[in-house]
Amino acid sequence: MIGLFKVKEKQKEEAKNTNTRGGGGALVKKQSAGELRLHKDITELNLPKSCKISFPNGKNDLMNFEVTIKPDEGYYKSGKFVFTFQVSAVYPHEAPKVKCKTKVYHPNIDLEGNVCLNILREDWKPVLNINTVIYGLFHLFTEPNHEDPLNHDAAAVLRDNPKLFETNVKRAMGGGYVGEIAFPRCM
Amino acid sequence: MADLDVPQSKSRDLDKLLLRPGNLVGPDFDPGTELRDDMREYVRILVVGAGGLGCELLKDLALSGFSNLDVIDMDRIEVTNLNRQFLFRLEDVGKPKAEVAAKRVMERVSGVKIVPHFSRIEDKEIEFYNDFSIIALGLDSIEARRYINGVACGFLEYDEDDTPRRETMKPMVDGGTEGFKGHARVIVPGVTPCFECTIWLFPPQVKFPLCTLAETPRNAAHCIEYAHLIKWPEVHGGKSFDPDEPEHMKWVYDEAIKRAELFGIPGVTYSLTQGVVKNIIPAIASTNAIISAACTLETLKIVSGCSKTLANYLTYNGGEGLHTKVTEFVRDKECLVCGPGILIELDTSITLQKFIEMLEEHPKLLLSKASVKHGKNSLYMQAPPVLEEMHRPNLSKPLYDLMGRVQKDTIHVFGTALKNEEKQSSLTKLRVVFKGADGVADMDTAIGA
Missing domain, CATH: 3.40.50.720 (NAD(P)-binding Rossmann-like Domain)
Structure with a gap:
């Protein structure tokens, strides 16, 4: 391609003198392929009424958003839980980073907001999308699971004494203590 | 010679x-x-x-x-x-x-x-x-x-x-x-x-399940990731972990050692800690x-x-x-990055709304409910309602203006396309050229010569 490179270098020299600009496109900031896929995911969301998505940084930052889940059945009915989503430029090669912003008494979510959901880590695949993740999170509230605990105490109570677990969840969501730990009201 | x-x-x-x-x-x-x-x-x-x-x-x-x-x-x-x-x-x-x-x-x-x-x-x-x-x-x-x-x-x-x-x-x-x-x-x-x-x-990176880290660590890497992913935020709250900060790395290493001792797991070293946390493969x-x-x-x-x-x-x-x-790998003909996309010629006066309606009729696209993205800027999004509302004012503006008045550029459109009588989710690249837009066309012919 040497001939071509030579012509282009010479043209560049000339262009420097006459100060012409090349075709369009260069003025627009480059988007990542991950961003494009994410935008598509977002327009195709098909969420149950109990899940809402919001964009605290406005329409120019869709890579960081929040999802609010209000379970309509199960232990967590009438609670309100906010999750933050951080999507990287390598999406969907890498799963979104999801944290639970609401402090919650839950076997699969620890008190720092880490979430144990297989598709967020070991079972993530690029064919999955934001919709599947939100459904996964929703599912954690309708069917909390004591076999994959992040909060052992909660998991042990759920396994050994579901009645007490139910009481604890109600107390936590109402803004009370479970053992030594205070929970903010989230109903 | x-x-x-x-x-x-x-x-x-x-x-x-x-x-x-x-x-x-x-x-x-x-x-x-x-x-x-x-x-x-x-x-x-x-x-x-x-x-x-x-x-x-x-x-x-x-x-x-x-x-x-x-x-x-x-x-x-x-x-x-x-x-x-x-x-x-x-x-x-x-x-x-x-x-x-x-x-x-x-x-x-x-x-x-x-x-x-x-x-x-x-x-x-x-x-x-x-x-x-x-x-x-x-x-x-x-x-x-x-x-x-x-x-x-x-x-x-x-x-x-x-x-x-x-x-x-x-x-x-x-x-x-x-x-x-x-x-x-x-x-x-x-x-x-x-x-x-x-x-x-x-291949996707190997990521350990958080609950394994929290509950049943089986090897040295599990102990390190526990210290890195669970223990660090627990102790340091909002302060984010910086892998290039030796003090942070040392802290994770010390915590990983404690964890490993608790479970009787051998093999946690400082260099392994660096390797796991920074995802380093020996060079x-x-x-x-x-x-x-x-x-x-x-x-x-x-x-x-x-x-x-x-x-x-x-x-x-x-x-x-x-x-x-x-x-010899082959190209993806529809690659959004290197593929040609579909060439569309437009008048500079066409509004975004009219453009979106046009995509529905376009024989190569048949794209309904299209969202439109130009580089980093999204021009219109059909859903969710909160985003649709934010973008709605764009609909009545000329596409030419929204794209920064360039004679030609690439945009991406996505929505539901009709392919073989079936509705499918679709994401397509378009090469938009504006008819009669002046100024920049000369340069292209110069290079082509």
């Missing part, structure tokens, strides 16, 4: 390749001293990354007849680099890699000019990349490769009949190593598959040398035509015995 009559360069071997005709040469090969001299004068190569591969690439390119090189890297030299990043010395620790690498090669190879850029690749203007004839990649992340690939493919233009225009191609030569394994590939946008066409080649100097040599050779071949280029992906495995293989 022709080489007796011409002034010899200091690289005799190179002269044997460049000054004599041959049977295995590429179609445009035109041997002679002019070729050799033009390579020095007119070819500008950007080396992306000044690490293990980057050091080798700079040295190899400088010794292969290229004199105008640039190198870009955002990192500073660390002690652990010194075993293989051979351009660096102990006293260089802490200095920018790009600057030291450029200086060392210029000291050793006379007549070579290397411009260093101590910068993130994303921080450079897009036009910066257009200045180079070829981009050589010595990177260790998919993210950075994807970025450069997007930039390089962004320069590619197509004719009305979807033929890629040769003068807009920005070839890339990509090297990568992991321990005893490596690859070298040639990417000529529009001709060979781009990075995005074959993104599926990369082997000779793998870098082999891969860099292959990349440099391909660069030389693309530029001079002295041989046909690699088609198009070489893998090297020096782990058990030695195995190399070349695989």
Whole structure:
């Protein structure tokens, strides 16, 4: 391609003198392929009424958003839980980073907001999308699971004494203590 | 022999390749001293990354007849680099890699000019990349490769009949190593598959389930990831973990040791901690040398035509015995990054609303409920309602204005398309050209001539 490179270098020299600009496109900031896929995911969301998505940084930052889940059945009915989503430029090669912003008494979510959901880590695949993740999170509230605990105490109570677990969840969501730990009201 | 009559360069071997005709040469090969001299004068190569591969690439390119090189890297030299990043010395620790690498090669190879850029690749203007004839990649992340690939493919233009225009191609030569394994590939946008066409080649990173880390650690890596992912945020709250901060790393290491003792797990060391947390795979100097040599050779071949280029992906495995293989991957014709997309001619007066309605009727698209994205700007999103509302004011504006009044550019549209009587989710690239928009058309014909 040497001939071509030579012509282009010479043209560049000339262009420097006459100060012409090349075709369009260069003025627009480059988007990542991950961003494009994410935008598509977002327009195709098909969420149950109990899940809402919001964009605290406005329409120019869709890579960081929040999802609010209000379970309509199960232990967590009438609670309100906010999750933050951080999507990287390598999406969907890498799963979104999801944290639970609401402090919650839950076997699969620890008190720092880490979430144990297989598709967020070991079972993530690029064919999955934001919709599947939100459904996964929703599912954690309708069917909390004591076999994959992040909060052992909660998991042990759920396994050994579901009645007490139910009481604890109600107390936590109402803004009370479970053992030594205070929970903010989230109903 | 022709080489007796011409002034010899200091690289005799190179002269044997460049000054004599041959049977295995590429179609445009035109041997002679002019070729050799033009390579020095007119070819500008950007080396992306000044690490293990980057050091080798700079040295190899400088010794292969290229004199105008640039190198870009955002990192500073660390002690652990010194075993293989051979351009660096102990006293260089802490200095920018790009600057030291450029200086060392210029000291050793006379007549070579290397411009260093101590910068993130994303921080450079897009036009910066257009200045180079070829981009050589010595990177260790998919993210950075994807970025450069997007930039390089962004320069590619197509004719009305979807033929890629040769003068807009920005070839890339990509090297990568992991321990005893490596690859070298040639990417000529529009001709060979781009990075995005074959993104599926990369296996996803192994991530341990959080509950395993929290509950049932079984090996040293589990203990380290526990300290890194669970214990750190628990203790430090909002303060984020910085893998380049030795104190942070030491803290994670200490916590990992405690965890390992609790569960009776052996094998947590400081270097393993670094490896797991920063996802480091041990680098082997000779793998870098082999891969860099292959990349440099391909660069030389693309530029001079002295041989046909690699088609198009070489893998090297020096782990058990030695195995190399070349695989010819094929382009994804509908690739959103390097594919031609669909050409659409529009009036400058068309509003976004009318444009979206038009996509529904367009025979190649039949796209209903389209959302529209131009570079980083989304022009319209059909859903969710909160975003639809934010974008709604755009609908009544002319698309030409929304796209910054350029004569032509690429946009992406997505929605539901009718394919073979079936509704499918679709994401398509469009090449929009505005009829009668003035100013910029002259330049294109000048290059085409």
